[in-house]
Amino acid sequence: MNNLLLIFSLVVLLAISCNNASNQDNHKTTDQKTATGSNQVSPLDTLKIQQVIGKSGSYKDGEYKITIPQNDLNVVVDGFKIIPPMGLGTWIAFTPTAEGAMIMGDIVLTVKDLSPVQQEVIRQGLSITAIHNHFIRNNPNVMYMHIGGSGATEALAQKAKAVLNRVNTLRGKDPSSAAGGSVMNSINIAMLDSIIGHKGEMSNGVYKYTIGRPDVDLKEHGAPVSSFMGFNTWAAWQGSPERAAVSGDFAMLANEVDSVVSALIKNNIQVVALHNHMMHEEPKIFFLHYWAIGAAEAIAQGLRAALDHTGKSRTAH
16 A cells, blocks of 8 residues: 555655646747747848938938938928928938838928829838928928838838839929028027026027927837937027017917927917827827017017926926
């Protein structure tokens, strides 16, 4: 009897040992899948993007952005010349994802460009996520078309290249190949910085603030959307202390829209567009374009009043 009990005990212990070993192997296999699984994100191949599109871009925090100044467009608003730093630049930005990359872009189009470039975007399998204006009373009229897509990085670069090439064909040249212009700016920059609470950058006479929203963890299709990818508030200035012109864009959460619109209008800053830039973002974000002419200090105070209705903390980039 004792021998039978001993044998039974050994069989039970052996079975338990085998089961534990099997569980450990299963956990190991699961861990290995997690470490090498489909959610792993590889860095962008920026050299390949540059080679495909044929233009160099800027790299920041793992993201890559190509900007194309629309130097061929002679746009005037209320007597002020609109040059690329005032919001006349096409851009395509790449951020890495598990499947390769996600792109977001903003394409500047003339009225004649709009329909054929729309067709090209759809032909390439990309999405049109917004079409809107930045200005009113602009001559000639220009529109802005936001596009998006995701997939293999090289394939996305080829699609973006096809869209940009369509613009080149319609215009008869690469818009950036024309000579860039400049504007006059005698505004007291130190005064602007003091009121706005940030520092900007001067480019060809335009002084521009780009203000991020670090208080919002924004994602589109699960991929993060940074200030570099277009999630920002900006203000571009030219002119004199007595007669300045300002164009810009506010990035707002839904519960900020009413307050920002009210603050701008009360301070004689025209709201010229209110729209989305994305379709599947979380949380939902609204963008507002504005235009103002007047004394630089008064406009700056108005913008500061509107900024005070956005975010718990703000930082410039």
